[in-house]
Amino acid sequence: xxxxxxxxxxxxxxxxxxxxxxxxxxxxxxxxxxxxxxxxxxxxxxxxxxxxxxxxxxxxxxxxxxxxxxxxxxxxxxxxxxxxxxxxxxxxxxxxxxxxxxxxxxxxxxxxxxxxxxxxxxxxxxxxxxxxxxxxxxxxxxxxxxxxxxxxxxxxxxxxxxxxxxxxxxxxxxxxxxxxxxxxxxxxxxxxxxxxxxxxxxxxxxxxxxxxxxxxxxxxxxxxxxxxxxxxxxxxxxxxxxxxxxxxxxxxxxxxxxxxxxxxxxxxxxxxxxxxxxxxxxxxxxxxxxxxxxxxxxxxxxxxxxxxx
Amino acid sequence: xxxxxxxxxxxxxxxxxxxxxxxxxxxxxxxxxxxxxxxxxxxxxxxxxxxxxxxxxxxxxxxxxxxxxxxxxxxxxxxxxxxxxxxxxxxxxxxxxxxxxxxxxxxxxxxxxxxxxxxxxxxxxxxxxxxxxxxxxxxxxxxxxxxxxxxxxxxxxxxxxxxxxxxxxxxxxxxxxxxxxxxxxxxxxxxxxxxxxxxxxxxxxxxxxxxxxxxxxxxxxxxxxxxxxxxxxxxxxxxxxxxxxxxxxxxxxxxxxxxxxxxxxxxxxxxxxxxxxxxxxxxxxxxxxxxxxxxxxxxxxxxxxxxxxxxxxxxxxxxxxxxxxxx
Numbered sequence: 107x108x109x110x111x112x113x114x115x116x117x118x119x120x121x122x123x124x125x126x127x128x129x130x131x132x133x134x135x136x137x138x139x140x141x142x143x144x145x146x147x148x149x150x151x152x153x154x155x156x157x158x159x160x161x162x163x164x165x166x167x168x169x170x171x172x173x174x175x176x177x178x179x180x181x182x183x184x185x186x187x188x189x190x191x192x193x194x195x196x197x198x199x200x201x202x203x204x205x206x207x208x209x210x211x212x213x214x215x216x217x218x219x220x221x222x223x224x225x226x227x228x229x230x231x232x233x234x235x236x237x238x239x240x241x242x243x244x245x246x247x248x249x250x251x252x253x254x255x256x257x258x259x260x261x262x263x264x265x266x267x268x269x270x271x272x273x274x275x276x277x278x279x280x281x282x283x284x285x286x287x288x289x290x291x292x293x294x295x296x297x298x299x300x301x302x303x304x305x306x307x308x309x310x311x312x313x314x315x316x317x318x319x320x321x322x323x324x325x326x327x328x329x330x331x332x333x334x335x336x337x338x339x340x341x342x343x344x345x346x347x348x349x350x351x352x353x354x355x356x357x358x359x360x361x362x363x364x365x366x367x368x369x370x371x372x373x374x375x376x377x378x379x380x381x382x383x384x385x386x387x388x389x390x391x392x393x394x395x396x397x398x399x400x401x402x403x404x405x406x407x408x409x410x411x412x413x414x415x
Numbered sequence: 416x417x418x419x420x421x422x423x424x425x426x427x428x429x430x431x432x433x434x435x436x437x438x439x440x441x442x443x444x445x446x447x448x449x450x451x452x453x454x455x456x457x458x459x460x461x462x463x464x465x466x467x468x469x470x471x472x473x474x475x476x477x478x479x480x481x482x483x484x485x486x487x488x489x490x491x492x493x494x495x496x497x498x499x500x501x502x503x504x505x506x507x508x509x510x511x512x513x514x515x516x517x518x519x520x521x522x523x524x525x526x527x528x529x530x531x532x533x534x535x536x537x538x539x540x541x542x543x544x545x546x547x548x549x550x551x552x553x554x555x556x557x558x559x560x561x562x563x564x565x566x567x568x569x570x571x572x573x574x575x576x577x578x579x580x581x582x583x584x585x586x587x588x589x590x591x592x593x594x595x596x597x598x599x600x601x602x603x604x605x606x607x608x609x610x611x612x613x614x615x616x617x618x619x620x621x622x623x624x625x626x627x628x629x630x631x632x633x634x635x636x637x638x639x640x641x642x643x644x645x646x647x648x649x650x651x652x653x654x655x656x657x658x659x660x661x662x663x664x665x666x667x668x669x670x671x672x673x674x675x676x677x678x679x680x681x682x683x684x685x686x687x688x689x690x691x692x693x694x695x696x697x698x699x700x701x702x703x704x705x706x707x708x709x710x711x712x713x714x715x716x717x718x719x720x721x722x723x724x725x726x727x728x729x730x731x732x733x734x735x736x737x738x739x740x741x742x
Binding site for chain 1: 530532533535536537538541543545546565566567568570592594597598673674675677689691692694701702703704705706708
């Protein structure tokens with residue numbers, strides 16, 4: 107009887123194998139649809155797009171956990187994330203406001219949660235969050251500018267970082283405010299042997315495709331969170347950099363952070379990328395669209411239908 | 416003329432050339448093969464790689480993308496690609512307000528493009544695959560770009576689409592810009608002069624000399640041999656030999672065209688003053704496709720020194736040269 111069952115199981119197995127060989131498509135997932143991550147000027151908006159409005163709540167919750175992170179189409183590795191995404195959500199406050207972050211650690215290791223002004227390692231707040239614990243970190247008033255929250259105990263290489271934007275009271279108005287993290291994911295973090303150079307945690311074409319209206323002024327808060335030098339080049343646009351030079355390719359050493367105020371002066375779809383070709387090959391390139399003058403309608407639908415290409 | 420006499424004359428001439436090579440070198444070249452540039456004799460006007468820049472607001476330039484056997488040092492050559500047969504390609508010199516009309520003739524067996532940094536353009540003049548602004552093999556493409564107020568400074572131009580296998584690389588592939596052309600030598604400098612930066616003759620005002628210095632690495636995949644770390648397309652000892660007179664002020668337009676490595680530039684005992692910001696540094700560090708514009712006061716002491724990239728292994732791979740300050 108046992109022999110018969112074994113033979114039956116073997117036959118079923120062979121039949122299944124044969125079926126799989128004959129009809130391989132039956133076992134494949136449906137055709138992957140690459141969802142472009144459109145950001146920026148998506149809908150009508152009368153006010154500048156900022157990370158938070160004045161006077162709102164500054165209570166945030168961050169959950170640290172492992173996720174299978176799709177870094178490039180169909181390519182995954184086990185990443186450590188804040189709220190399941192790399193970078194973690196951008197937190198925001200205004201000068202002088204208290205900010206509270208509830209941090210829950212679902213990793214099997216402790217996390218050294220740290221907040222430091224971008225481009226520095228001078229932590230202004232720090233807390234150890236043990237595995238399985240929740241910690242509430244409160245800060246009276248963070249310094250104005252871009253800050254980085256991260257795991258100072260080695261988690262950055264696995265994706266544990268995000269930004270905090272603190273607006274000054276007399277902050278110059280821009281139409282859009284954008285955080286761009288530049289980074290690499292390399293073995294052994296990526297499980298296999300693959301190397302990825304990423305913009306906001308993703309390789310091309312999964313990284314953000316920005317959309318802006320003509321003449322809009324955009325602040326790019328560029329942060330190199332990786333261990334290699336990166337650059338940030340936008341085709342067709344030149345801006346006055348922090349050093350007072352005309353620039354179209356900002357260079358950021360590892361750990362460096364620079365702001366660029368860029369006016370969208372030329373309609374069209376433009377590439378933006380790190381100008382190190384080994385990094386382009388690793389996926390560190392994407393697109394930026396400046397809508398034509400007087401554009402009305404849904405920019406995403408327009409781009410999906412082949413507009414501006 | 417009897418054939419025997421002609422043969423004899425040629426042999427004699429060849430022998431004379433071998434014995435007295437300096438006699439046959441072009442002016443400016445030294446016996447070691449490095450090009451002597453800078454202060455070469457009496458001159459009452461500034462010396463610049465641009466020469467006098469015309470005040471015609473329309474500048475027409477033709478570049479030819481072509482296969483080139485490039486001699487990186489005497490006896491060391493490799494087949495590669497260039498603009499106009501030289502690496503770097505010709506310097507493009509503009510004034511603020513100019514329009515550049517650039518025609519690219521492509522004699523390569525792959526598509527080729529002209530992508531400029533710093534200049535304003537419509538997508539159709541971007542030189543990318545996505546905008547189809549490239550020249551097909553055997554064909555040509557014309558680009559129109561403007562030098563506006565934001566364009567003033569030092570920039571690079573380079574190919575952004577050429578691929579060794581000749582095919583359009585983007586089909587079925589996810590990379591929208593190719594580095595193959597720039598890796599093989601398809602790059603050059605663009606200078607845009609702002610208001611008041613040129614004198615009446617179209618020469619740089621306030622400087623004795625203006626020099627363009629381009630740093631680039633050629634990898635083994637390109638050279639089918641060693642890695643070459645080059646200055647203006649050459650390795651030591653045939654990199655430019657700079658010669659300046661004590662007390663002179665020199666403007667250096669420095670470009671790192673990568674395509675991947677960081678490079679720096681260092682002259683013993685001299686400081687570099689960033690022309691726009693005024694910041695003073697003793698070594699200039701560049702990431703790939705970073706460009707800078709520096710003022711160098713060479714000092715009052717005549718001496719022999721050298722310029723070099725001090726990043727590990729770069730000097731050994733050729734990235735240095737002679738730097739003389741004469742009386």
